[in-house]
Amino acid sequence: MHAPQSEPIRLAVDAMGGDAGPAPLVEGVAQAIQAGLKAQIVFFGDEAALRPLVAAHPVLSSSEVRHADGVVQMTDNPIQVLRRGQNTSMWAAISALQNGDAEAVVSSGNTGALMAVARKLLRRIEGVDKPAMTALWPTNRGRSVVLDVGANVEANETQLVQFAIMGEAFFRALTGKEKPTIGLLNVGAEELKGHELIRSAARILREADPEMAFQGFVEGNDISGGKVDVVVTDGFTGNIALKTAEGAARLVGGWVKEALMASLNSKLAAFIMRRGLRKLRSRMDPSNANGALLLGLNGVVVKSHGSADAKGVKSAVEMAAGLARKPFREEIAETVRKVNRRAGTGEANDQQLGDVKAAVV
């Protein structure tokens, strides 16, 4: 059951996991509310540290702080956290979601541990093999979603198909676009390119759901080119593509900065075009793309980057709140069911065909 739209969204925030401690988390939440977000916040973590931070923001006066002793460290092994992490702020925040005490979770903590705890407490959406992690990707045309960017290191064809289904529903929930376009990341756009697994996933996607706007293969440069709304790939390739693009953008950004600081002339030029540069800086700001959904679970868990600043946390908080009451999980369950049923029918036909062949022989 979803709460009525008019009530503020109840958001659980794991305030302890980030690289810089709770300050950017609290500050980011405050910025989101300042900007108009209607949410009832519960911060989980060290009460003594959190109380004064929260008290410093009048917009957080109605928020709650719930004490948790433990903190998941960035270096903690997810399996250890599963075994002994019940006292951590991360665990407590996800428990609140599990109990219906919150409608979404935001955490800047250890990704592997977050995935492990979320999988354990929330379970996967029925029919979904593996959860995936999404990335928002700035493009020529706005933004696209890329998944999986690292929840798993491998994916078979069924899982790639499910990533497509999940990514489509997620993009719709995020943007309202009725029919997001989907592409499968490959080394070339032609049907014969790539390895067998990816060609097989493309075949399934072409037939699986005629209502889905599957555009076939896309190449690496098509991601930033904005060729499709949803780019599907395995977590190994997706993680490397994402970090490689970040590295390339940072390199070019560094060159631009150098050009702007090279001489007195260029510093003068930078001053003259400061408005254009402000827009450029804002476009290049990774804060705007912060927020990765752990997609495929029974609940909205948004991972904020470990080193996200308050502005980045704000983006992640807004994403979590925006998704909390969208029906994308029901859509995913339904489409996966439908595609499995069709695949099942296909298998039945093969079976019948086998019987016929056997009868003929």
Add this chain to the structure above:
Amino acid sequence: MHAPQSEPIRLAVDAMGGDAGPAPLVEGVAQAIQAGLKAQIVFFGDEAALRPLVAAHPVLSSSEVRHADGVVQMTDNPIQVLRRGQNTSMWAAISALQNGDAEAVVSSGNTGALMAVARKLLRRIEGVDKPAMTALWPTNRGRSVVLDVGANVEANETQLVQFAIMGEAFFRALTGKEKPTIGLLNVGAEELKGHELIRSAARILREADPEMAFQGFVEGNDISGGKVDVVVTDGFTGNIALKTAEGAARLVGGWVKEALMASLNSKLAAFIMRRGLRKLRSRMDPSNANGALLLGLNGVVVKSHGSADAKGVKSAVEMAAGLARKPFREEIAETVRKVNRRAGTGEANDQQLGDVKAAVV
């Protein structure tokens, strides 16, 4: 046998394969010679088209034109080219290398066909499983080499190890650096990250050749960060990483251009800082990174981008000529032999250990 250093390098140029026909090829070669390259050029292709182009450049007066009827099209299937492509300029250029009539080849033609014909005529270096395609990658610290960027879609651990050996020798030949550093591209730097295959390749590399400066795993952002000289990955991941970075750089470049053209003020600023911008433009110019070596074959075949302009062709020609007499192929054969022998010894030890165990039982 290598020709003495003083004699000009004999370079075979497939002048027909590029997207824009022979003009940028001839022009690019002329630019390289103008810039000081000592080379004896043989252009292969349509004589009627080539003669006037070559005649227009006095620096090409001593170059040869050899007629070839056929042209490999970008859409041609490599297998068809292998069967019926003997009359093409691509085939003729690689044949010249095979016959000792040339010391290196440059082609802007169909990559798959070039790889297929080169493999057939030149054969692999002894002990090398699969050839790989290299990319020059601009970084914070200069440039790195990434391989494989698309010669194969899959690579097992032995092949990844061989890519490392080949990339190291290639980087040394290219830059003169005695001990290039090597990293294996993965989703995290920790030893436990990634799938079994890549962890196993890392184990082999750690032990295979103690003289090799293997730095373990690197992540996507480390490529542009210049963390290592040689980044090793399979052709699927490498191709996607390369094109994704190109796309990201183009996106940021477009934003910068937009900022510079946004208003009269910014146009004035662009004029004031024109020198810095010239440097920025040159750094971002893909022509400088043009030239991919088909590494692992008995011969130097450099692939120039299909859409490379004359400046790009110049880079590819200089790379081919620079590599023609470097002993990197001998180094590769020797290191592969050594690593195989060590692996062989390892197996023998395991075998002996097995015998001992069996005897104990």
